[in-house]
Amino acid sequence: MTETEFRLNGRVVRGQMADYATLAAYLRDNLGHFEVKAGCGEGVCGACTVLLDGEPLASCLLLARQAEGCTVETVAAAADGLRQALAEAFVRWEAAQCGYCTPGMLLTAYAYVKGGGSFDSPSIRRALAGNLCRCTGYQHIIDAIAEVVSTWPAEG
Amino acid sequence: MAGRRIAGGPGVGGTTGQKFARKDVAAKVAGLVSYSGDTQGAGMLHARLVRSLYPHARITEIAIAAAQALPGVAAVLTARDVPCNVLAEDPSGTGGGVFTQPVLASTEVRYVGEPLAVVVAASPVLADAAAQLVKVTYEPLPAVFDPGLALADDAPPIHPGGNLCVQWHVNKGNVEEVLAQAPVVIQREYATQFVDHAYLEPEAGSAWLEADGVIVIRAATQVIEHYRRLAGMLNLPHSRVRLIAPYVGGGFGGKEDMTVEPYLALAAFHTRRPVRMVWSRQESLQARPKRHPMRFQYTVAASRDGKLEAVDINILADAGAYALLTPRVLFAAAVVASGPYRVLAARVVARAGYTHNVPSSAFRGFGAMQAAVAYEQIMDELAETLGMDPLELRRKNFLQRGDELATGERVETAVWLPETLNAVQAALGPEPQPSRPGLLVGRGYAMNMQPYGRTVWFGDQAAVWMGLENDGSFHLRAGVTDVGGGQAAVLGQIAAEVLGVLPEAVTVHFGDSALTPLTGGTFATRQLYMSGNAAVRAAESLRERIQRVAATLCGGDAKTVVIESQGVRTARGSARWHEVAAAARQAGVALEVLETFFAESGPGYDNRRGTAARTFPDFTYGCHGCDVEIDPETGQVQILQYVASHDVGRAINPLSVEGQIQGGVAQGIGYALTEEVLFHEGQCLNGTLAQYLIPAAADLPPIRALILESGEGKGPLNARGIGEPAISPVAPAVANAVARALGGARVRSLPITGEKVVDTLFER
Ligand code: FES
Numbered sequence: 001m002t003e004t005e006f007r008l009n010g011r012v013v014r015g016q017m018a019d020y021a022t023l024a025a026y027l028r029d030n031l032g033h034f035e036v037k038a039g040c041g042e043g044v045c046g047a048c049t050v051l052l053d054g055e056p057l058a059s060c061l062l063l064a065r066q067a068e069g070c071t072v073e074t075v076a077a078a079a080d081g082l083r084q085a086l087a088e089a090f091v092r093w094e095a096a097q098c099g100y101c102t103p104g105m106l107l108t109a110y111a112y113v114k115g116g117g118s119f120d121s122p123s124i125r126r127a128l129a130g131n132l133c134r135c136t137g138y139q140h141i142i143d144a145i146a147e148v149v150s151t152w153p154a155e156g
Numbered sequence: 157m158a159g160r161r162i163a164g165g166p167g168v169g170g171t172t173g174q175k176f177a178r179k180d181v182a183a184k185v186a187g188l189v190s191y192s193g194d195t196q197g198a199g200m201l202h203a204r205l206v207r208s209l210y211p212h213a214r215i216t217e218i219a220i221a222a223a224q225a226l227p228g229v230a231a232v233l234t235a236r237d238v239p240c241n242v243l244a245e246d247p248s249g250t251g252g253g254v255f256t257q258p259v260l261a262s263t264e265v266r267y268v269g270e271p272l273a274v275v276v277a278a279s280p281v282l283a284d285a286a287a288q289l290v291k292v293t294y295e296p297l298p299a300v301f302d303p304g305l306a307l308a309d310d311a312p313p314i315h316p317g318g319n320l321c322v323q324w325h326v327n328k329g330n331v332e333e334v335l336a337q338a339p340v341v342i343q344r345e346y347a348t349q350f351v352d353h354a355y356l357e358p359e360a361g362s363a364w365l366e367a368d369g370v371i372v373i374r375a376a377t378q379v380i381e382h383y384r385r386l387a388g389m390l391n392l393p394h395s396r397v398r399l400i401a402p403y404v405g406g407g408f409g410g411k412e413d414m415t416v417e418p419y420l421a422l423a424a425f426h427t428r429r430p431v432r433m434v435w436s437r438q439e440s441l442q443a444r445p446k447r448h449p450m451r452f453q454y455t456v457a458a459s460r461d462g463k464l465e466a467v468d469i470n471i472l473a474d475a476g477a478y479a480l481l482t483p484r485v486l487f488a489a490a491v492v493a494s495g496p497y498r499v500l501a502a503r504v505v506a507r508a509g510y511t512h513n514v515p516s517s518a519f520r521g522f523g524a525m526q527a528a529v530a531y532e533q534i535m536d537e538l539a540e541t542l543g544m545d546p547l548e549l550r551r552k553n554f555l556q557r558g559d560e561l562a563t564g565e566r567v568e569t570a571v572w573l574p575e576t577l578n579a580v581q582a583a584l585g586p587e588p589q590p591s592r593p594g595l596l597v598g599r600g601y602a603m604n605m606q607p608y609g610r611t612v613w614f615g616d617q618a619a620v621w622m623g624l625e626n627d628g629s630f631h632l633r634a635g636v637t638d639v640g641g642g643q644a645a646v647l648g649q650i651a652a653e654v655l656g657v658l659p660e661a662v663t664v665h666f667g668d669s670a671l672t673p674l675t676g677g678t679f680a681t682r683q684l685y686m687s688g689n690a691a692v693r694a695a696e697s698l699r700e701r702i703q704r705v706a707a708t709l710c711g712g713d714a715k716t717v718v719i720e721s722q723g724v725r726t727a728r729g730s731a732r733w734h735e736v737a738a739a740a741r742q743a744g745v746a747l748e749v750l751e752t753f754f755a756e757s758g759p760g761y762d763n764r765r766g767t768a769a770r771t772f773p774d775f776t777y778g779c780h781g782c783d784v785e786i787d788p789e790t791g792q793v794q795i796l797q798y799v800a801s802h803d804v805g806r807a808i809n810p811l812s813v814e815g816q817i818q819g820g821v822a823q824g825i826g827y828a829l830t831e832e833v834l835f836h837e838g839q840c841l842n843g844t845l846a847q848y849l850i851p852a853a854a855d856l857p858p859i860r861a862l863i864l865e866s867g868e869g870k871g872p873l874n875a876r877g878i879g880e881p882a883i884s885p886v887a888p889a890v891a892n893a894v895a896r897a898l899g900g901a902r903v904r905s906l907p908i909t910g911e912k913v914v915d916t917l918f919e920r
Pocket residue numbers: 024037038039040041042043044045046047048049058059060061
């Protein structure tokens with residue numbers, strides 16, 4: 001068991017966890033953050049994506065104790081303007097069907113747009129490499145992201 | 157929020173046909189939806205299956221003592237603990253055969269991954285550890301993995317009744333005679349592979365016992381009606397088992413048969429505590445039913461000017477170790493085997509053999525998709541033989557309204573094959589050019605016809621309940637399962653349309669076998685057709701009651717009563733909702749209704765003669781086209797653009813229809829190019845998502861969906877089903893494009909891997 005502390009969606013969480021506990025399992029089973037989905041447990045599908053210090057990562061490949069001292073954000077974190085804009089575009093475009101990939105997809109999209117990603121579809125497709133969707137064929141997801149990129153005021 | 161006027165009943169005005177954001181999508185985007193595995197209560201136990209390691213073996217012992225002794229283990233359950241250890245089904249619905257399968261195998265296992273025991277423990281880790289401690293003693297037996305070999309005389313028997321799972325016949329005219337005289341006859345063989353549904357949400361659920369003794373299972377399923385089979389398994393009255401399906405994280409047919417449900421029910425039944433079960437991706441890939449691999453032998457006869465004269469078709473499918481829905485899947489393949497074309501004579505024999513592979517069962521496209529792989533490729537090959545343009549050949553033979561299918565039934569509704577083909581042709585634009593010298597490019601097309609709704613002899617039905625609150629908001633209750641296609645939301649949209657209110661006014665409660673009226677499962681592209689029609693009826697009948705009450709309250713003719721957000725209005729006056737409610741009470745009129753829609757029903761299939769007056773209620777037609785580019789060095793196929801068009805009768809929510817088509821195309825591209833669950837002697841060789849390759853965003857081209865509306869479907873507001881039709885033409889469209897690019901060389905087995913492309917080029 002290890003005691004670990006990190007900031008989750010703006011709040012400090014501290015707890016005992018098994019050394020082998022993945023961040024995904026800890027977030028879901030210990031903290032009840034079921035908006036973090038579990039799709040494969042092997043780092044391929046991206047359903048478990050969280051932002052670790054702003055970077056989208058598969059939480060099923062991280063040990064919970066690796067989050068020590070970090071900022072962890074899930075889709076349930078208070079949304080800033082960009083997150084809001086993306087969420088609205090996803091709804092407008094119906095970029096979710098079953099919705100199981102959606103929380104992870106949205107976080108990856110957020111990091112992409114925030115990082116100055118371009119609106120052309122090949123770049124967006126590459127950015128989504130770590131997030132699989134079996135329902136939508138990605139088209140509406142890409143349409144939604146492209147729309148936000150082209151309308152979102154660039155930062156700074 | 158101004159209410160809308162009702163004028164002339166359903167489908168006028170409202171949100172139908174508008175881009176309209178579904179309510180569930182907002183919740184999903186916010187991460188607010190609780191799926192079946194998203195539960196963790198105090199005291200919850202975790203269940204894990206012990207599965208067979210052998211494809212075929214006698215079980216001499218299952219030793220559970222060591223597992224039971226592990227601290228934290230609540231139960232280790234084997235066949236002995238299943239009150240009625242047999243699941244029985246008549247999947248073809250014709251009484252032709254009842255198939256059985258044990259819940260937990262006890263004496264013999266027939267495929268790798270077959271469940272043997274359920275371990276229930278305090279945590280997932282403990283359950284895993286205990287499962288390892290269950291010692292199963294196997295005596296391996298000879299096994300067979302090929303349906304052709306399984307049907308040979310010397311094959312080891314897989315079931316007491318023999319290894320033939322099902323055999324369907326379709327007969328029209330005298331095939332022998334036409335073949336003997338036909339000027340042009342070609343013969344080809346095609347093969348398809350095992351593929352997995354690979355939805356992102358794993359098989360998952362929880363179960364608990366209510367104080368009144370009702371066992372509740374909340375699980376990712378397409379079919380809440382399974383509660384009856386669960387009750388049968390537990391020897392309980394049907395009314396004592398309740399199955400709830402929250403939003404499902406993808407189904408595609410893979411959650412149509414039961415997955416976790418029986419094991420959860422057993423675990424809760426025995427431990428009397430809440431239990432959760434989630435299958436790993438590896439379990440899912442190894443042991444859950446797959447799409448049927450099929451082998452097709454086609455003989456096609458035509459006149460020199462390209463009129464189809466006869467088809468002689470043999471289909472052989474791998475049923476795997478148990479029947480599940482194989483008889484139904486094969487039936488769909490047999491019915492559409494000659495494609496959306498007129499033929500004078502047809503003979504189809506569709507068989508499925510048992511093997512010691514994982515069972516095959518339902519998967520979006522349901523047999524009709526595999527058939528399209530064959531009938532659309534042979535059209536191109538026939539065109540080549542005739543020296544004709546493949547599209548001209550198709551146009552010459554397109555099925556039309558009034559024509560007779562190979563089964564002998566007549567096509568009654570619009571057949572927009574030319575329209576969808578024209579749309580796709582126009583959208584694809586000029587022929588593709590290679591992006592650099594040395595690369596090969598080609599364009600391919602495929603048409604399809606796909607049934608929606610169950611075969612008529614099932615006497616299908618669906619019920620919807622609607623009620624009005626005295627603040628003007630509406631409840632709609634329906635036992636639909638929502639697998640992501642908006643199956644629940646669309647009912648609210650339809651009801652709102654009929655009532656003339658905004659969709660926000662209707663809340664849909666769904667997916668609970670005890671509390672919502674049963675609609676039948678979400679499969680066979682039947683849900684919109686069935687529940688949608690039931691929703692129309694419920695909304696109409698509730699509207700009629702509201703109008704009747706309003707007319708007495710305000711004066712005027714009931715038919716002219718307008719429903720608005722605040723209440724009702726006639727030419728003579730208006731009333732607010734609470735006044736309407738009070739008036740209804742006084743008049744003894746209940747502002748709540750239950751309506752059942754009965755699908756067209758008819759006699760069973762005559763399999764001896766191979767004909768029917770009617771098989772499926774109707775079909776959806778479409779055309780897909782794409783451009784591919786191939787690197788002859790690696791054989792890698794890249795799809796440059798993809799266009800898909802279907803006549804959906806009426807697009808109730810165009811955005812959802814578009815999404816269904818784009819998603820179907822993406823899955824179809826995986827089927828065409830990269831996906832195959834590989835088995836060696838029953839053992840899965842690629843049991844992770846890192847090895848089983850479903851398309852990622854970067855693997856796919858832009859996908860354009862062209863929605864056409866003939867206004868003729870048997871669904872609500874004249875809609876046709878689109879869930880399955882969208883996936884079926886993809887693989888043959890890609891295969892035809894690849895063959896074009898390769899100058900006529902053709903890879904006749906799926907998936908079209910780089911290796912096969914290079915081999916095919918080499919052989920030439
Ligand atoms: S669950 Fe973590 S990547 Fe799939």
